[in-house]
Amino acid sequence: MSAEPTDGVHGARVAVLGLGHMGLPMAQRLDAAGAEVVTYDVVREARVTAAAAGLRVAADGPAAAGEADVVLTMFPEGRHVLEAYRGGLLSAAPTHTLFVDCSTIAVDDARAAHALARASGHRFIDAPVSGGVVGAENGTLAFMVGGAEEDVARARPLLEVMGRRIVHCGGPGLGQAAKVCNNMILGVTQIAVAEAFVLGERLGLTHQALFEVASNASGQCWALTTNCPVPGPVPTSPANHDYAPGFAGALMAKDLGLAVRAIERTGVGARMGLAARDIYKEFAQGEGAGQDFSGIIHDVRARSSAARDAHAEEGT
Known part of the structure; x- marks a missing residue:
């Protein structure tokens, strides 16, 4: 999988957590664009697949977050996002880490995740995607983004590696809306x-x-x-x-x-x-x-x- 290097991406330290049908190709595109990607998934088979694809796999989620400036999550449900944030991701990440949640979750859960991140000294945007597995593989996803303008601007170069259209929909939770x-x-x-x-x-x-x-x-x-x-x-x-x-x-x-x-x-x-x-x-x-x-x-x-x-x- 190839992607053209993009300003703001090469050398960026990105943790990608959740390596299913969507998360894995998204991580691969970031890696191919020159980001320093570290990954993790709670499912062993997903970790094996990621390692076989040439991606670096951390010992656990907090270990991955501890190495990153940006933590991208792609989880099944809002409870998984909130449990992961409370379970060590936020405390392990360096101060001012940008958390980018690409899961599709409830608006209220996205706003709760934003509050948790901000209370821990971090930044947060919700950035659910449309385009399916093919879009993730080809870098043609659409991102619907909620969060502060400066946080969206910080994430945009990374999102542009994975997607063709990025729409800033407003404040926290409005990407999910x-x-x-x-x-x-x-x-x-x-x-x-x-x-x-x-x-x-x-x-x-x-x-x-x-x-x-x-x-x-x-x-x-x-x-x-x-x-x-x-x-x-x-x-x-x-x-x-x-x-x-x-x-x-x-x-x-x-x-x-x-x-x-x-x-x-x-x-x-x-x-x-x-x-x-x-x-x-x-x-x-x-x-x-x-x-x-x-x-x-x-x-x-x-x-x-x-x-x-x-x-x-x-x-x-």
């Missing part, structure tokens, strides 16, 4: 696109015909033109690769859960967001957890068949 709103749009539209294709099937439309119309009309959206839920129209979509994620159904269920948490806190009447959360929560309880979230079309077909069978029974 943008991410949760974006993914609520995505979850709702992916369900709508799946329902439209199943309706088209029942009405006798071919997938290609519906795609040609909707992709060039007012139904055009990312869930259709990039993540098309049926094989054929978009060769690179997960539907053409047995619905391998991409972005897994379990992750969409998690993100919509964060959206509902924000909806309930703010009192927004977001009926579509609530419905999407319920649909993906059920989807993720079965095989959908490991499928791309566009596999929700299987759930739509199953519910449609059940409804048709019930209607047929009522007619007899």
